[in-house]
Amino acid sequence: MKKVFFIFLLILGRVGCSDKEEKGAKGEKAKKEQILRVALNGKPKGVDPHMYSEVIGGIMSQQIFNSLVEIDENGNIIPELAESWEFKDPTTLVFNLKKGVKFHNGDELKASDVVFSINRMKNKPASMVMVEPISGAEALDDYTVKISLSKPFSSILYNLAHPRTSILNERSVKEQKDDLSIAGIGTGPFKLIEWGTGEQIILESFKDHFQGAPKYDKLVVKTITENTARAMALEAKDVDIAYTVAPIDLENLKNNPDLVIVSKPVVLTESITFNFDKEKFHNKALREAIAMAIDKKGIIEAIYNGLAIEANSPVSNVAFGYSDKVTGLPRDIEKAKQIVEENGLTGTKLKIITNDNPSRVQVAQIIQSNLKEIGLELEIEVVAWATYLQDLANANFEMKLGGWSGGTGDSDNILFPLYHSSSAGAAGNHGRYKNPELDKYIEAGRATSDPVERKRNYEIAQQMIQDDIACVPLYYSMDNMVMRKNIKNFKFRSTYFHVIKDIEF
Numbered sequence: 001m002k003k004v005f006f007i008f009l010l011i012l013g014r015v016g017c018s019d020k021e022e023k024g025a026k027g028e029k030a031k032k033e034q035i036l037r038v039a040l041n042g043k044p045k046g047v048d049p050h051m052y053s054e055v056i057g058g059i060m061s062q063q064i065f066n067s068l069v070e071i072d073e074n075g076n077i078i079p080e081l082a083e084s085w086e087f088k089d090p091t092t093l094v095f096n097l098k099k100g101v102k103f104h105n106g107d108e109l110k111a112s113d114v115v116f117s118i119n120r121m122k123n124k125p126a127s128m129v130m131v132e133p134i135s136g137a138e139a140l141d142d143y144t145v146k147i148s149l150s151k152p153f154s155s156i157l158y159n160l161a162h163p164r165t166s167i168l169n170e171r172s173v174k175e176q177k178d179d180l181s182i183a184g185i186g187t188g189p190f191k192l193i194e195w196g197t198g199e200q201i202i203l204e205s206f207k208d209h210f211q212g213a214p215k216y217d218k219l220v221v222k223t224i225t226e227n228t229a230r231a232m233a234l235e236a237k238d239v240d241i242a243y244t245v246a247p248i249d250l251e252n253l254k255n256n257p258d259l260v261i262v263s264k265p266v267v268l269t270e271s272i273t274f275n276f277d278k279e280k281f282h283n284k285a286l287r288e289a290i291a292m293a294i295d296k297k298g299i300i301e302a303i304y305n306g307l308a309i310e311a312n313s314p315v316s317n318v319a320f321g322y323s324d325k326v327t328g329l330p331r332d333i334e335k336a337k338q339i340v341e342e343n344g345l346t347g348t349k350l351k352i353i354t355n356d357n358p359s360r361v362q363v364a365q366i367i368q369s370n371l372k373e374i375g376l377e378l379e380i381e382v383v384a385w386a387t388y389l390q391d392l393a394n395a396n397f398e399m400k401l402g403g404w405s406g407g408t409g410d411s412d413n414i415l416f417p418l419y420h421s422s423s424a425g426a427a428g429n430h431g432r433y434k435n436p437e438l439d440k441y442i443e444a445g446r447a448t449s450d451p452v453e454r455k456r457n458y459e460i461a462q463q464m465i466q467d468d469i470a471c472v473p474l475y476y477s478m479d480n481m482v483m484r485k486n487i488k489n490f491k492f493r494s495t496y497f498h499v500i501k502d503i504e505f
Helices: 002-012 055-064 111-121 170-175 227-235 247-253 284-293 296-304 333-342 358-373 385-393 412-419 436-447 451-468
Strands: 018-020 033-040 069-071 077-079 082-089 092-097 134-141 144-149 190-194 200-205 218-223 259-274 308-310 349-355 377-383 399-405 471-484
Touching (some): 111 144, 247 259, 284 333, 284 358, 284 471, 296 471, 333 358, 349 385, 358 377, 412 451, 436 451
Parallel strands (some): 033 218, 349 377
Antiparallel strands (some): 134 144, 200 218, 308 471
């Protein structure tokens, strides 16, 4: 099968980091068209930044849109569309916009676009949780925006740096009748040219980008969901950069002198989520037995070749507010068996849903085997990515295997959407977990700007989640990027939103 796929790629042509030569009217050589080809491990649902919460959607939105601020490689907030900002008081934040910023349709960015975008964010499924503390937005003049908060919120700037809080062009959104799924107009470094089926998306360098146009002409984003196929596409020079390469494939690529591997931690925790709308998961003994049965170390070694870190908390180990003092249940297969037998749980049928990522399917199979050892029967349901997201939003599952990327690099972007009672549903708390006492500590972490106090509240919150077995954190992920050795100025981000607009080759 691999050989057939390799031949197919050769037929397509070896076009990595392509220089497409064109001839002028008189046959003279014209400037070569430079094309960067990037492979993603999943198919984006669309480019509307306010609609889709998955990382792949954010990666696409990041190319087309900009936010008011951004996060640099050191986790600092730096200007993007905003020139500067100031807290007038704990609940009033004023942004001064850069002048002369152009949208892809030629319109200049104005404060009215920012106000329109923030109001839209508050009514869209992916973005609403990011701007929940914003009570209002007002244009003071064409380049000044006042944002009012319902209460002090220490993470507001981090949230406003996320692709899910990108700024849109009011005129184009209205012209498109609010449907930006495959036709977004932003201020970003690339213009969307062709979506097709989403399997291959073509973007063009935006020459009027306020930070300077990319050094290459086109960006082609390919969906290659199968891990080995993504690695083979690199070797066949069909792509120049591959996101999220499986550890087993790194072994085959590391000796290729034409390739460079970048492997670093990212703010992604893989976990099992319980659906608390299902009566069986109200039984803490069942959750406890499941947590104690799972062989996290075995999963990391067998599936990830050691390129992952065992999780002690649902909060990523590279996120602000993570605590290594938080403890969960250690693996104890005999104790788990005892719990199952003493509580009459032997033979309990369970079902876990995951998407069709091969690594996740393999993880699910190990968990299935682990639970069988203690007398529980686990059925695995593997679905396409779009179906997976829909099922999670609609609570159409018993147990979920999946990850959450805290894309702001802050604990609030993990704890609030995943475990606060108000986020139950599509916003992120797919398990519908509700704990008013936990809510207090998550809210307290939001309310203070003192980093020590924030960390204290987040540590308590993490331990409460572990004590109640609201989920089973499995491991912290590494992102394995592989690219051609002639790629320069690639900028890795622990948020997964790596910067590719500045690449040269």
